Structure formats: structure tokens, C-alpha cells
Amino acid sequence: MKVARAGWLLVCPALAAIVAFFVLPVAAALALSFTDFDIYALADLRNVRFVGFDNYLHLLQTPLFWQALGNTLYFVVVGVPLSIAASLGAAMLVNSRLARFKHFHRTALFAPVVTTLVAAAVVWRYLLHTRYGLVNQGLAGLGLGPVDWLGDPRWAMPAIILMSVWKNFGYNMVIFLAGLQSIPAELYEAASIDGASRWQQFRVVTLPSLAPMMLMVAILTMAAHFQLFAEPYVMTQGGPAQRTVTVLYFMYEEGFKWWSLGSASAVAFVLFLFMFAITLLQMHVARRTGA
Amino acid sequence: MGECTHDPGRRRFLAGIAALAGGCADRAGEPAGLRFWAMGREGEVARELLADFERANPDIRLDIQGLPWTAAHEKLLTAFAGDVTPDVCQLGNTWIPEFAALDALEPLDARLAASPAIARDDYFPGIWETNVVDGRLFGVPWYVDTRVLFYRRDLLAAAGFSQPPRDWAEWRRAMAAVKRRAGEGNFAILLPLNEYGPLLALALQQDEALLREGGRWGNFRGEGFRRALGFYLELFESGLAPPANDTQIANLWDEFARGHFSFYISGPWNIGEFKRRLPERLQDAWMTAPLPGPAGPGASIAGGSSLAVFRRSRHKDAAWRLVEYLSRPETQRRFHALTGNLPPRRAAWAGTLADDAHARAFRDQLERARPLPRVPEWERIATEMRLVTERVVLGDLPAGRAPAEIDARVDRLLEKRRWMLARGPR
Numbered sequence: 253m254k255v256a257r258a259g260w261l262l263v264c265p266a267l268a269a270i271v272a273f274f275v276l277p278v279a280a281a282l283a284l285s286f287t288d289f290d291i292y293a294l295a296d297l298r299n300v301r302f303v304g305f306d307n308y309l310h311l312l313q314t315p316l317f318w319q320a321l322g323n324t325l326y327f328v329v330v331g332v333p334l335s336i337a338a339s340l341g342a343a344m345l346v347n348s349r350l351a352r353f354k355h356f357h358r359t360a361l362f363a364p365v366v367t368t369l370v371a372a373a374v375v376w377r378y379l380l381h382t383r384y385g386l387v388n389q390g391l392a393g394l395g396l397g398p399v400d401w402l403g404d405p406r407w408a409m410p411a412i413i414l415m416s417v418w419k420n421f422g423y424n425m426v427i428f429l430a431g432l433q434s435i436p437a438e439l440y441e442a443a444s445i446d447g448a449s450r451w452q453q454f455r456v457v458t459l460p461s462l463a464p465m466m467l468m469v470a471i472l473t474m475a476a477h478f479q480l481f482a483e484p485y486v487m488t489q490g491g492p493a494q495r496t497v498t499v500l501y502f503m504y505e506e507g508f509k510w511w512s513l514g515s516a517s518a519v520a521f522v523l524f525l526f527m528f529a530i531t532l533l534q535m536h537v538a539r540r541t542g543a
Numbered sequence: 544m545g546e547c548t549h550d551p552g553r554r555r556f557l558a559g560i561a562a563l564a565g566g567c568a569d570r571a572g573e574p575a576g577l578r579f580w581a582m583g584r585e586g587e588v589a590r591e592l593l594a595d596f597e598r599a600n601p602d603i604r605l606d607i608q609g610l611p612w613t614a615a616h617e618k619l620l621t622a623f624a625g626d627v628t629p630d631v632c633q634l635g636n637t638w639i640p641e642f643a644a645l646d647a648l649e650p651l652d653a654r655l656a657a658s659p660a661i662a663r664d665d666y667f668p669g670i671w672e673t674n675v676v677d678g679r680l681f682g683v684p685w686y687v688d689t690r691v692l693f694y695r696r697d698l699l700a701a702a703g704f705s706q707p708p709r710d711w712a713e714w715r716r717a718m719a720a721v722k723r724r725a726g727e728g729n730f731a732i733l734l735p736l737n738e739y740g741p742l743l744a745l746a747l748q749q750d751e752a753l754l755r756e757g758g759r760w761g762n763f764r765g766e767g768f769r770r771a772l773g774f775y776l777e778l779f780e781s782g783l784a785p786p787a788n789d790t791q792i793a794n795l796w797d798e799f800a801r802g803h804f805s806f807y808i809s810g811p812w813n814i815g816e817f818k819r820r821l822p823e824r825l826q827d828a829w830m831t832a833p834l835p836g837p838a839g840p841g842a843s844i845a846g847g848s849s850l851a852v853f854r855r856s857r858h859k860d861a862a863w864r865l866v867e868y869l870s871r872p873e874t875q876r877r878f879h880a881l882t883g884n885l886p887p888r889r890a891a892w893a894g895t896l897a898d899d900a901h902a903r904a905f906r907d908q909l910e911r912a913r914p915l916p917r918v919p920e921w922e923r924i925a926t927e928m929r930l931v932t933e934r935v936v937l938g939d940l941p942a943g944r945a946p947a948e949i950d951a952r953v954d955r956l957l958e959k960r961r962w963m964l965a966r967g968p969r
């Protein structure tokens with residue numbers, strides 16, 4: 253009994269911090285999502301009305317919300333596998349016995365993660381410029397026509413994905429690198445004695461050994477990708493034709509451009525439910541496959 | 544100077560305390576630290592513009608802060624929520640109804656009546672109106688921004704038009720003739736899909752208002768807006784305007800120089816840009832003209848920025864002196880020289896500005912500038928109008944359904960306003 257009380261006493265400070273900085277704001281945001289808190293309410297709190305689930309119902313009828321959700325899913329479905337593949341590929345290259353200057357390469361590949369996004373975005377906007385950009389000059393060298401990366405509704409999201417993968421793959425690469433280094437060399441030796449090809453070794457030794465990391469990386473990457481905001485904010489401002497408006501960008505505009513904090517909170521909770529459901533699904537799949 | 548003490552001994556004493564307390568002179572209230580926020584280029588030149596003011600008013604210490612336009616609105620709302628609004632601020636005049644609804648601004652009617660420096664009748668009426676919400680004055684126009692036609696004189700002449708068009712019918716014929724000569728891949732006019740200005744200007748030329756019943760409901764289904772929308776969409780349907788936004792036009796001025804389009808609806812800032820960015824050989828080939836209307840010269844948007852005094856300011860007298868100084872015709876002429884911004888009062892147009900051929904169209908247009916509907920929701924309403932219109936141009940929505948669609952969105956945005964008005968003032 254006494255031990256239990258001491259335990260509670262010890263976690264008390266941490267709990268207090270969590271309650272003050274996490275539970276309370278989340279509860280307040282939830283309460284806000286059932287009101288029509290807006291610019292008028294900012295002037296006078298008596299202008300707030302309780303609207304029940306109206307914000308949620310209206311949200312489900314707003315075409316832009318669905319478009320934003322579609323854009324976000326597009327980014328997640330294409331971006332997450334691409335990002336993980338890039339991370340794994342880079343990790344294997346750096347980990348390869350043939351690689352030289354490993355430290356240098358590891359640092360260089362990790363560098364985009366620690367660069368400031370806004371600065372990187374400025375450079376990327378030059379790279380992606382329709383007429384003067386390096387990317388289009390490269391395409392022209394291959395005989396391909398110029399692509400209006402950030403102005404064409406079809407290409408804006410791929411451009412954002414490209415930049416986002418470049419910006420973020422280094423982080424997962426480091427995690428995979430740690431995983432790769434912990435795989436015993438004997439497993440590869442045994443596999444090669446059994447006559448396994450490089451590809452077979454990758455499939456039956458590397459991938460299964462990395463499975464727990466893969467699960468964690470997948471969940472983290474997905475969660476991060478669902479919260480895409482900064483890239484479209486600095487690169488396209490949600491355009492063209494709202495093709496790069498993501499759920500979070502939509503929420504930002506509702507909340508801080510139009511100051512409809514009530515409906516912005518509702519967006520936040522819908523996004524939370526979405527991510528929660530998908531994470532549960534991932535865990536379920538992982539448990540079934542025994543990772 | 545009601546709020547400020549003139550006793551120098553006391554001021555020195557308080558300044559000493561402030562210095563001891565780590566320089567919190569503002570909190571001590573003395574000397575009058577007047578906080579002035581201005582956006583973009585205006586914020587950059589404010590210090591230079593106000594050097595004389597500081598010399599003439601030693602009892603006022605100016606604290607000028609520049610804000611980028613993209614973050615200014617957010618920043619002001621956050622400042623209001625956090626109770627740290629400035630004393631004087633530059634406000635885009637479409638924001639005035641919003642900050643008036645927040646009760647953040649000081650009504651200026653009494654001060655104006657007592658002020659010899661600001662003569663209301665000297666201001667262009669449409670611009671002045673933008674500062675009046677429910678019969679009360681909340682700002683004094685600082686500079687004006689209206690939209691006129693920028694056009695290629697040489698290409699228009701080659702197409703057989705020696706004068707710029709004055710009404711829609713003439714404009715239509717001129718655009719068709721220009722397009723015929725420009726050929727495939729080129730156009731007559733650029734109307735960027737990510738701008739609501741051009742369509743809004745056409746809509747303001749109509750007799751019907753865009754909102755009805757005191758800003759309670761949208762009136763986009765009305766005859767007036769339908770006419771403006773019809774004319775606007777016709778330009779895309781007949782291939783006179785490219786269905787593009789302005790990020791797709793890599794460099795507006797290059798394309799204008801190449802004859803990719805010959806007409807462009809824009810504001811005063813582009814006079815300077817055109818002079819700077821168009822090649823030397825084309826400097827005589829472009830000109831500005833008042834916006835053609837349905838029958839003869841038409842109205843345009845009364846845009847621009849105003850100077851507003853915040854209600855929470857503790858230095859309102861000093862703030863008003865700053866507003867008066869910035870409103871003097873000679874200060875406004877200097878302001879024009881520094882920024883290219885056009886003055887809102889006729890007296891300031893005398894001198895060099897009157898001889899500027901490119902500014903003449905603006906001078907003429909300003910007499911016919913009309914204010915936008917003054918409701919706090921306006922910016923969002925205009926954005927919805929643009930988004931629906933963009934969908935029509937890109938083929939996502941039949942043109943006939945656009946007015947009802949805009950009205951449906953607008954009526955929902957105005958729901959809270961209707962509720963507030965029905966409930967009456969508290």
C-alpha cells in the first residue's frame with residue numbers, strides 16, 4: 253500500500269504536466285468543436301452558441317474537406333511507401349560492405365532532416381521552376397517536355413511528395429541502419445551456403461529481421477504524413493485548384509485564416525479518429541502476420 | 544494630450560524607474576511610446592516617412608513595426624485576443640468591418656469633426672465609405688487601390704483601335720480583334736483564376752448590390768451578378784482569356800511584353816512594375832485606362848489601406864496626431880514618391896502625380912470607385928465566389944448553377960451574422 257502511494261507521488265509531477273499541457277487542451281478543443289466559436293465570440297463570449305454535432309455534420313457535407321482528405325490520402329498512400337523504400341534503400345547502401353566513407357554518407361543523407369524546411373522549400377521552388385528549374389532542364393535533356401510542377405493541378409502533389417521524401421527519408425534511414433547492423437552476419441552466411449541469391453537473402457533474412465522496426469517506422473511515418481502541412485504551406489499555399497490542400501491545411505485555414513475555431517477543432521478530431529483507426533488496423537495486421 | 548503628463552520632472556523620474564526595471568517604459572506610460580504597425584512596403588518606409596513627425600513631436604516616441612502582408616491579419620487577430628493591439632495600425636479597408644465587429648477600433652467621428660487637417664470632402668467618396676460601418680467612422684484612408692485596365696497600345700492600334708474601349712461592347716470587339724491578330728496560343732486578356740479582383744470589379748459595376756437586406760443574404764443570384772459573371776465567363780469560352788492562374792504564367796511582364804495577352808486588370812503597384820520590368824522599346828507601348836462598364840466608363844473596387852486607432856490604446860490623442868500627419872497632402876505626396884501608393888485625397892494629386900500619364904486613369908477611376916459590402920465575412924465570401932467561378936471555368940460545374948451555389952455558400956457564412964442582428968445589440 254505504502255509502496256503504491258510512493259509510486260503515485262513519484263509520477264505526480266509528470267501526470268500534472270500531462271494533464272495541464274495535454275489532457276486539458278484536448279478536452280477544451282473537444283468542447284470547442286461543439287460550439288460555433290468564431291470571430292464574434294472572440295469579441296464577446298456571449299456570442300458563442302452550442303451547436304452539438306453541427307460542425308461535424310457540416311464538415312461531412314463540405315466538398316473541400318473531402319477533397320482535402322483525398323489529397324491527404326494520396327500523399328499518404330504514395331508518399332509513405334516511397335519514403336520507407338527510400339530510407340531502406342539508403343540504409344542498405346550505407347550499410348553495404350562495399351561502401352566507403354560510411355560516416356560521411358550517413359551524415360550527408362541525414363542532412364535534409366535537420367535543414368530548415370522553409371529554406372529547403374525556397375531551393376526546391378527554384379529546382380521545380382517551370383522554365384529555369386534544374387528538374388525541367390534534366391527532363392529536357394531526356395527529351396521530355398517541361399512540367400509546370402507547382403502550377404499544374406496534376407503535378408503539384410507529386411512535386412510535394414518528391415520534396416517531402418527527400419526531406420524525411422534520412423530519419424528512417426538511421427533507424428533501419430541500426431536494425432541492419434543488429435542482424436547477425438551468420439544468418440547471411442548460412443543463407444549463401446544454402447545457395448540463396450541476393451534477392452532471396454533480402455526477402456528471407458533482411459526483411460523479417462527488420463519487421464519490428466518496419467512496423468514502428470510505418471506507424472510513425474504514416475502519422476507524420478497524415479499531418480502534412482508545412483510543405484504545401486510554403487510551396488503552393490494549397491493551390492493550384494486546391495489540389496494540395498491537406499486536412500491539416502484545411503484546419504489551419506478554418507482556424508487561423510477564417511477564425512472559425514469551432515469547426516477547426518472538429519476537423520482536428522475527425523483527423524484524429526482517422527489516424528487512430530488506421531493505426532489500429534496496422535497493429536492488427538502486424539499482430540496477424542506475427543511481427 | 545489628455546493621457547500624457549507634461550511634467551518633465553515626473554517623466555524623468557519614471558524613465559529612470561523604467562530603465563531600472565529593464566526598460567519597460569511602455570508599462571510606466573511615459574514617455575508616450577506610440578506603437579504603429581504597418582504592412583509590407585509601407586512598413587519599410589514608415590521610419591523614413593515619419594522622421595519629421597518625430598522631430599516635431601518630441602513627446603512621442605514612435606515604435607514602428609513592420610508586418611508581412613501574408614501574416615498581418617492573423618497577427619492582428621492574435622494581438623487582439625492577447626490584448627496587445629498597437630495604438631495605430633494600417634488596416635486593409637476590407638478588414639475594417641471585421642475589427643469594428645470585434646469592437647477593437649476607436650470610432651473617429653468626434654475627432655474628425657474637431658480636426659482641421661482632414662477634410663472629408665477632399666477624399667474620393669467611394670474610398671471614404673469603406674471606413675464607415677453602421678454610420679460610424681473607424682478609419683481614415685491612407686492610400687487607395689483600385690483596378691484599371693493595363694493594355695498594349697501598339698497591339699490595340701494594330702488591331703484597328705486607336706482608343707482604349709469605354710464600354711463592354713467595344714471592349715469585346717477590341718479583344719476579339721486583338722485575339723485574331725495574336726493567333727493560336729496567345730490571348731487577348733489575362734484574368735488569373737486565383738484572383739477575385741477582376742470579377743468583383745465587373746460585379747461592382749452593376750446597379751444591384753452583392754448582398755441584400757443589410758448584408759444578411761447573398762445576392763449572387765440577382766440579375767446584376769449574373770450579367771457580370773456572364774461577361775466574365777464568355778471571355779474564357781470564346782478563348783479570349785486563358786484558363787490559368789497567375790503561378791502558371793511564369794513571368795507576367797515577360798508574357799505581356801511578348802504579346803501573350805494585351806489586356807490585364809490590375810492595381811497601382813503594377814505601374815512601377817511595368818516601368819521597371821518591361822523592356823525599353825515597349826515603354827511607350829503600354830498604357831492604363833479606366834475600366835469599361837456595361838454602358839460607358841464603369842465602376843471599380845475601392846480598395847487600399849486605412850489608418851485606424853485601436854480602442855485599447857492609451858495614447859489616443861498622440862495616435863490621432865500621427866493619423867493627421869500621415870493624412871497631410873504633402874506627407875501623402877512623399878509617401879507616393881517612396882512607395883508608388885496613390886493618395887486618397889484630391890489635394891494630394893496636384894503636382895507631379897497629375898502629370899503622370901499612367902496614373903491618370905486611376906485618378907479618373909477613383910471618382911467612380913465603389914466600396915465592397917461591409918460585413919466581417921466579406922473576404923471569405925469573395926473567396927467562395929472565386930472558388931465556384933474557378934470550378935466553372937475548369938469545367939467542374941455548369942455555369943447556370945454557379946450563382947445559386949455561391950449564394951448557398953454565402954448564406955451559410957452569414958448565418959451567424961443574421962443571428963447576431965436578430966438578437967440586437969447587447
